[in-house]
Amino acid sequence: MRITVRNNLQLEGITLHWHGLHMLDNYWNDGAAFVSQCPISSGIEFTYVVRADNSGTHWWHAHSGIARLDGLFGPLVVLEPDEIKNKMTSIPITMGDWYQSDSISYAANEPFRIKMNMYPGNGRSTCSPDHTPFYSGLLVTGFCLDSFVVNGHGQLRLQEGKISALIFELFLDPRKALFSIGERFLIPMSANSFQLRMINTGFEMFSAVTRLDGQRFNVTASDGRDLEPMTGDVLILGVAETYDIHLNLSQNQKSVFLRFWLPFDHIGDASRKPAHQPFVDIEFKRDASVLEGEFKTEFFMRKPDEPIFQISPKTVSAEPVWINCPAPKKGVVCRTVSDFKRLESSDYKFESERQE
DSSP states (O other), X not given: OXXXXXXXXXXXXXXXXXXXXXXXXXXXXXXXXXXXXXXXXXXXXXXXXXXXXXXXXEEEEEOSTTGGGGTOEEEEEEOOHHHHHOOOOEEEEEEEEEOSSOHHHHXXXXXXXXXXXXXXXXXXXGSXXXXXXXXXXXXXXXXEEOEEEETTEEEEOOOOHXXXXXXXXXXXXGGGXXXXXXXXXXXXXXOSEEEEEEEEOOSXXXXXXXXXXXXXXXXXXXXXXXXXXXXXXXXXXXXXXXXXXXXXXXXXOOEEEEEEEOOOOOOGGGGGSOOOEEEEEEEEEEETTSOTTOXXXXXXXXXXXXXXXXXXXXXXXXXXXXXTOSSOOTTOEEEOGGGOOBOGGGGGXXXXXXXX
16 A cells, blocks of 8 residues: 655644554554654655555554544555455444544643643643533543544533533533534345444543444454454443454344443542443444445434433343453453454464565
C-alpha cells in the first residue's frame, strides 16, 4: 500500500501508525513520531509504503503527541483471497470515549496536575460536582468524559460548567440537554449471520458490547489473529484492541440490537453513588434492497426521551459470560485472554513472514 499524507495543520507535525501490521524490515514506515520518523511538518507531504502481510482487522491512527484524541483514525481491514470471495456481510465498527476539547487544549491542561490549577484549559471545570451524571460530564482518571461514540455517533452533552450542571441534575430532565444522531445498519434479507470487525479507538477507556435479544455471539479473532470461537454475552475491548465477532439470526428475526457502552467505575468523591455508564444502541436490520455480502447505513434523529445511560449492564443471562474480562466480577463468568486458543488452521497466513 502507498499512502500519501499531506499535513494541512498549521501548527502541528503529524505521523500515522498502521496498528496491527507487522513492519518486518520496514520500521521506517511504522509512523512512531521521533522513533521511526520525524513528524510530517505543516505543508509537507510524506508517502508511507506499507506491506499488508498479515490479514485481519487492524486500524490506522495518528501517532504524534495525543493527536489521536482529535479523531484522526480509521479501520484498516486486510482480507485473504478466500475472504474476498466470501459472501459474509462484514461491518467495521469503531467505538470509544470522546472528549469535545482538542488535543492541544488537553496537553496544555495537563489533566493529571489539574488540581494545582497550573494551566488554563477546560478539563475538570466542565464536570459536575460529584462527577457521576453523564450529562454533566464524568471525571474518569484525569479526564472529564464528554461522550461515548460508535462510528463517530453518540450523545452530545452541553458543557455548561458546574453550576448549570447542578441545576440540570436537581431540577431538569437532563436528556433535554442532549442531541444525538442514530445509525442503523441494513444487512441482506437472506443473511443468517454477519460479522462485526470492532476496534476500540478510544483514548483511555474500556469499551464493551452485548446483544439485547438474550442471545450470545462468538468471538472469532483478536488483533487480526483467528481464534477458536468463544461464546459469550459481553465482550470487553481495551484501548487499541480489535475483535471480530459473529452473530447468528433466527429465520424469522427481522433485526437485532447491540448495546455498546463504557464499562467504567467512578473515582474519588463519586464513590458514594454509582456513575452513569453512557451507551449507544445500534440496530442491525434485514433489508431486501441489500445485496448478498454487503450492507447499508441509515441515519436518523434519536428521540429526546430515549435512555442514554445505564447504572449496570443489561444482560439476560443469570450468570453472563464476559470475554476479555479485565478482573473478576461478582455474578459474572470471566474469560480472560489466557483462555483464548488460536485457530491453527489459519497459521498459513503467517508462513510467508517466517520464510522471510
